[in-house]
Amino acid sequence: MATASHALGSAFAGFTRTPVAAATAMTSHYQCGSSALMRWHWSQGGRTRRFSSGRSARISMSLRAGIVGLPNVGKSTLFNAIVENGKAQAANFPFCTINPNVGVVAIPDLRLHILSKLSKSQQTVPTSIELVDIAGLVKGASKGEGLGNQFLSNIREVDSILQVVRCFEDDDIVHVNGKVDPKSDIDVINLELIFSDLEQIEKRIDKLKKSKTKDAQVKVKEALMDGKPARSVDLADHEKEAIQHLCLLTMKPVIYVANVTESDLADPDSNPHVKEVAKVASDLQSGIVTISAQVEAELSELPLEERLEYLKSLGVTESGLGNLVAYDDFVAAGSLGAAREKGLLRLEGKDYIVQEGDVMLFRFNV
Numbered sequence: 001m002a003t004a005s006h007a008l009g010s011a012f013a014g015f016t017r018t019p020v021a022a023a024t025a026m027t028s029h030y031q032c033g034s035s036a037l038m039r040w041h042w043s044q045g046g047r048t049r050r051f052s053s054g055r056s057a058r059i060s061m062s063l064r065a066g067i068v069g070l071p072n073v074g075k076s077t078l079f080n081a082i083v084e085n086g087k088a089q090a091a092n093f094p095f096c097t098i099n100p101n102v103g104v105v106a107i108p109d110l111r112l113h114i115l116s117k118l119s120k121s122q123q124t125v126p127t128s129i130e131l132v133d134i135a136g137l138v139k140g141a142s143k144g145e146g147l148g149n150q151f152l153s154n155i156r157e158v159d160s161i162l163q164v165v166r167c168f169e170d171d172d173i174v175h176v177n178g179k180v181d182p183k184s185d186i187d188v189i190n191l192e193l194i195f196s197d198l199e200q201i202e203k204r205i206d207k208l209k210k211s212k213t214k215d216a217q218v219k220v221k222e223a224l225m226d227g228k229p230a231r232s233v234d235l236a237d238h239e240k241e242a243i244q245h246l247c248l249l250t251m252k253p254v255i256y257v258a259n260v261t262e263s264d265l266a267d268p269d270s271n272p273h274v275k276e277v278a279k280v281a282s283d284l285q286s287g288i289v290t291i292s293a294q295v296e297a298e299l300s301e302l303p304l305e306e307r308l309e310y311l312k313s314l315g316v317t318e319s320g321l322g323n324l325v326a327y328d329d330f331v332a333a334g335s336l337g338a339a340r341e342k343g344l345l346r347l348e349g350k351d352y353i354v355q356e357g358d359v360m361l362f363r364f365n366v
């Protein structure tokens with residue numbers, strides 16, 4: 001569980017609201033540096049505003065992670081294991097899931113709990129992740145095979161991808177390609193995402209025919225033609241911006257979920273399928289989490305903290321103006337006032353890149 005929590009990371013560990021007109025937000029590490037992943041909505045009186053407050057304000061911050069993979073590999077089982085009261089239909093036949101299942105998961109963080117105590121917060125809101133269990137994908141999906149394009153548009157809407165890879169042998173559970181072969185399964189998925197992106201980028205290049213500003217598109221197209229994901233291309237900030245609106249599937253960060261059998265849990269590395277997934281993940285600079293979705297689903301009666309510890313979100317934030325102090329300094333100082341006295345507070349502008357463990361104080365009018 002701890003492995004997964006590290007791999008998934010989090011944009012915001014959450015935040016606490018103090019009795020005065022201020023909120024303290026704490027960040028955790030994030031991996032995706034390009035897309036705007038954070039959404040802060042405070043709904044009040046039917047209106048949704050960014051950074052507003054009020055006694056009855058309802059606060060939500062969530063990233064979207066899509067559970068992706070071949071049919072019948074354990075995606076819905078994993079979804080049910082993670083999402084409280086998850087009721088996705090999980091059964092032994094391909095294309096069991098057609099419409100995506102969506103669930104929200106809170107991410108507890110001990111550090112946020114400590115901050116809340118130090119700040120004597122009225123309200124503490126851990127960050128959350130929105131999980132989307134997406135229909136299975138087969139070879140040719142980008143050309144409409146299986147559930148095809150419908151499935152791909154579901155992936156386009158998520159911020160990051162959890163790719164479930166079957167690593168368990170079980171003759172009773174149908175494998176759409178007849179045998180358990182993680183490398184081939186991963187290749188099928190990745191190729192379909194690449195084909196879909198290639199179509200997008202070619203359309204864009206056609207539109208930009210006369211313009212000189214298509215360097216980024218051409219660079220990405222070359223990588224895709226080479227079978228590499230868009231995220232592997234080294235792009236300058238302005239180039240990233242030029243293709244951001246395309247929401248390329250292979251630009252999204254991926255974590256591979258090696259789904260093993262119960263008996264492999266004690267020593268998953270002895271499973272050769274897991275080794276294969278680990279090799280691919282390392283070649284593609286992606287994370288890997290080894291779990292048994294089946295066991296996790298059965299364990300989902302555990303207390304919330306234990307169940308959800310292994311899940312955290314990915315992302316970046318567009319922070320506004322804030323007073324910043326590193327988490328360790330804040331905790332060592334004992335309070336925000338003490339941290340200020342010790343000269344640990346700084347004022348940062350909107351260009352500041354938020355660091356792991358930063359504690360931010362936002363002020364606003366009420």
Ligand SMILES: Nc1ncnc2c1ncn2[C@@H]1O[C@H](COP(=O)(O)OP(=O)(O)OP(=O)(O)O)[C@@H](O)[C@H]1O
Binds near residue numbers: 073
């Ligand atoms: N680790 C595991 N060990 C053994 N069986 C498993 C494991 N994980 C999932 N299963 C079984 O595999 C079958 C398929 O699971 P599930 O319905 O979650 O797959 P899926 O990927 O969501 O499929 P679809 O794409 O058709 O929606 C179920 O019978 C489930 O119990």
Ligand SMILES: [Mg+2]
Binds near residue numbers: 076077089096097133
């Ligand atoms: Mg399913």
